[in-house]
Amino acid sequence: MVVTAPTVEKPASAEELARRLHEAAASKLAVAPVGGGKARGMGGVIERCDVLLHTTRLDRMIEHSQADMVVSVEAGITLEALQAELAKTGQFLPLDPFHSPGHTIGGLLATGWTGPLRLRYGSPRDFLIGIRVALPDGTLASGGGRVVKNVSGYDMMKLHYAALGSLGVIVAASFKVFPKPLHDVTVSSHGGWTDIDRALGAPVAPAALELFSDGGVLARYSGSPDAVDRVVTELGWRRVGGEVWDEHARRGPERWARITVARAELPKVMEALPPGAQWWASPGAGIAHWANTNDAGSIRVVRSAVEARGGTLVMLAAPDEFMREVGAWGAPPSTLEIQRRLKNAFDPDHVLNPGRFVV
Amino acid sequence: MPLPQPVAEELRRIVGRESVIDAPNDLRIFERDGSIEGAVPDAVVLASSTEHVSAVIKVAAKHRIPVVPRGAGTGLSGGAVTIRGGIALQVTRMRKILAIDPVAQTALVEPGVVNQELSLVAAQHGLFYAPDPSSQKACTIGGNAAENSGGPHCLYYGVTTNHVLGMEVVLADGSVHWVSGDAPDRVGLDLCGVLVGSEGTLCAITKIKVRLLRIPPSIATMLAAFPSIETASQAVSAVIGHGIVPAALEMMDSVTVGAVEAHYHAGYPTDAGAVLLVEVDGIAESTRELMAAIGKILGENQGYAIREAQTPAERELLWAGRKGAIGALGRIKPNYYLHDGVVPRSRLPQVLSAVGEIGEHYQLPVANVFHAGDGNLHPNILFDLRDRQVLHQVEAAGEEMLRAVVELGGALSGEHGIGLEKSAFMPWIYNPDDLGAMHRVKDVFDADGILNPGKIFPDPSRKSVHLAGRTGLAVEAKWW
Numbered sequence: 001m002v003v004t005a006p007t008v009e010k011p012a013s014a015e016e017l018a019r020r021l022h023e024a025a026a027s028k029l030a031v032a033p034v035g036g037g038k039a040r041g042m043g044g045v046i047e048r049c050d051v052l053l054h055t056t057r058l059d060r061m062i063e064h065s066q067a068d069m070v071v072s073v074e075a076g077i078t079l080e081a082l083q084a085e086l087a088k089t090g091q092f093l094p095l096d097p098f099h100s101p102g103h104t105i106g107g108l109l110a111t112g113w114t115g116p117l118r119l120r121y122g123s124p125r126d127f128l129i130g131i132r133v134a135l136p137d138g139t140l141a142s143g144g145g146r147v148v149k150n151v152s153g154y155d156m157m158k159l160h161y162a163a164l165g166s167l168g169v170i171v172a173a174s175f176k177v178f179p180k181p182l183h184d185v186t187v188s189s190h191g192g193w194t195d196i197d198r199a200l201g202a203p204v205a206p207a208a209l210e211l212f213s214d215g216g217v218l219a220r221y222s223g224s225p226d227a228v229d230r231v232v233t234e235l236g237w238r239r240v241g242g243e244v245w246d247e248h249a250r251r252g253p254e255r256w257a258r259i260t261v262a263r264a265e266l267p268k269v270m271e272a273l274p275p276g277a278q279w280w281a282s283p284g285a286g287i288a289h290w291a292n293t294n295d296a297g298s299i300r301v302v303r304s305a306v307e308a309r310g311g312t313l314v315m316l317a318a319p320d321e322f323m324r325e326v327g328a329w330g331a332p333p334s335t336l337e338i339q340r341r342l343k344n345a346f347d348p349d350h351v352l353n354p355g356r357f358v359v
Numbered sequence: 360m361p362l363p364q365p366v367a368e369e370l371r372r373i374v375g376r377e378s379v380i381d382a383p384n385d386l387r388i389f390e391r392d393g394s395i396e397g398a399v400p401d402a403v404v405l406a407s408s409t410e411h412v413s414a415v416i417k418v419a420a421k422h423r424i425p426v427v428p429r430g431a432g433t434g435l436s437g438g439a440v441t442i443r444g445g446i447a448l449q450v451t452r453m454r455k456i457l458a459i460d461p462v463a464q465t466a467l468v469e470p471g472v473v474n475q476e477l478s479l480v481a482a483q484h485g486l487f488y489a490p491d492p493s494s495q496k497a498c499t500i501g502g503n504a505a506e507n508s509g510g511p512h513c514l515y516y517g518v519t520t521n522h523v524l525g526m527e528v529v530l531a532d533g534s535v536h537w538v539s540g541d542a543p544d545r546v547g548l549d550l551c552g553v554l555v556g557s558e559g560t561l562c563a564i565t566k567i568k569v570r571l572l573r574i575p576p577s578i579a580t581m582l583a584a585f586p587s588i589e590t591a592s593q594a595v596s597a598v599i600g601h602g603i604v605p606a607a608l609e610m611m612d613s614v615t616v617g618a619v620e621a622h623y624h625a626g627y628p629t630d631a632g633a634v635l636l637v638e639v640d641g642i643a644e645s646t647r648e649l650m651a652a653i654g655k656i657l658g659e660n661q662g663y664a665i666r667e668a669q670t671p672a673e674r675e676l677l678w679a680g681r682k683g684a685i686g687a688l689g690r691i692k693p694n695y696y697l698h699d700g701v702v703p704r705s706r707l708p709q710v711l712s713a714v715g716e717i718g719e720h721y722q723l724p725v726a727n728v729f730h731a732g733d734g735n736l737h738p739n740i741l742f743d744l745r746d747r748q749v750l751h752q753v754e755a756a757g758e759e760m761l762r763a764v765v766e767l768g769g770a771l772s773g774e775h776g777i778g779l780e781k782s783a784f785m786p787w788i789y790n791p792d793d794l795g796a797m798h799r800v801k802d803v804f805d806a807d808g809i810l811n812p813g814k815i816f817p818d819p820s821r822k823s824v825h826l827a828g829r830t831g832l833a834v835e836a837k838w839w
Contacts, residue, residue, distance in 0.1 A: 125549070155557075167548075180602065224644065265541075314544075332546070339550070
């Protein structure tokens, strides 16, 4: 087989991107959308790739209304650039993904990656209010709008969120944004699961709560000063600087997997990890990241334990051979047939990321 | 038109003789939901189980008969109206709370469970179900999921879709599926997210797994009067501009306040141009601090007669007035027509003044009672249906109000759904490519169009006069 390097396309507008996508699709060329390239390892090994379609030049902030607490951006803007703009007005997007910095908004929406703040704010699934997507037939289709509450038509945001560019290429998005908390305190302990239970049982919920495989705990409390001070005093943990969260977000190992399960099941699932496993978790959200995933056998063991409890183990990065061996996604969803029909309706020639997503 | 006898017999074999209603007089009570337009179904089938729902839909699919899933019928957009005839598939007999897991903080319910009942039962575990439509004493969780309903407390807590973890659904071929579940970030496409809010056009919902939240230890509720709707709107923006997102932030205009006060005696100041109801929750330290800050901001923005509920009973009364407001409007006129357009919050003063002008132009009283924090309007146009002439005026006024909403960058519906009444206006906010993408979804789930036909998408055979020359706005609006 002759392998030729894929063509690199960097369109400067949504319309041009849609045109390039359509041209490729019309010629049955396989297209891999690329944002910040931070999640390139996620999903199955791509079967074919003729065109790398970058969104990096779509990096405009379209509109930020401070009073409405709504922002619209093009997909190629980086999370850091967006946060810097929002910070000028004391606002922020509560998204702190791992393997930062350098994620684009489009990439984060396509992959569904989140971070510790998910505990308090939910994921973009909860605060994405509008979306614009280029489809393989060359059309640009929008859903939602620029209002914080909206049931006008189908929820197209949900259709494309975390679909790994399988149905279309996200070119723009609108979000509900949030005021930066008045008070933001981080504390740490080494009490493992016991301290996790304490923090989750306290009357003030943490904004973020992370557990590490060495038993370390990081908790972030934000909100009204009196409430934050009360809970921090009650816990009696050591105060640390807020920059620990930036360090934490930089984690992005060469091999890693994401485990998700109902939060009550997470302690049992983590017990199934082999001795010496390096991991960190958001126990309140039911999400863990496992770093040194070198052994296919132990991944299979953990995956079957997770799936037996209704959860998932998804590979976020691994060498191609290894990824083929263990499989990126695990057991297919029971609705696979309907998902395939959706794929066919939006990408009938399967030109988008072939082999990478579930459909 | 009655169903063909063999079809009616098939349905009777599934659910039992007594559970199929097709006598013309009995059908009439299923003609409407909470909106204006009605249509009598050909038959009503009372389902008691997922198996019933599945079998009924299979029969409907075989004979290409429309099926419209129906809960309590409190919807405000015509979602449960059988506009193309067929079967109204009533799920209110499926009303069991199947499980509450206090550790996982989840509940598994059948679709006919009444919204408020779930919170009452969950309260035994110190938990509650956050989405709280004003009809929560009657409306069902199934209907809430189908419409992606909101409510006053959705400002902070989010709407129905943010609280549904998974659902058992019956598709147009009668097949039964679970979508999503307890674990976050499922593998594959988020079908659950697409089906919530699909207004019965993609599936019937037979079980819902929802997230429950801990009842906050402290709740504080404040009422403030303002000279006008405009000043109250500015106060709303000021509160949120200070980085405070209350649990609820509701507005009532003077027309509403008058009616509510006459009915509930809740202590609303009747001389006010508008009243704001603000609620915060959390631990006592936090609610005290927030209430002090909010009270100060409201005062700085021309708020007066500011008072905080001192007892739970007082709080209940303040909310009874708000949640019962629409009923109380019956004191003014027997009927109302309610739109729920939503605008960016900062546009509230403009859109409300437009709403006022439109009401005056048509000489129709308008009462505003709405979720100000979300920018979600609820202008109630008040009228008397016995005056047949007025209905056309009412519809025209409602359409103009929605038009004002869209022109200010808003959307057609914040929480009631598009249904029948707003489908013709969808081209105002979505261009043909946008609607085309939604159509692809519809075709994947229901290629034959048997599930709740005539809803959401514009029907070229209806309202053609209204629509003339009014399409294509989204294209010109340059949203992106």
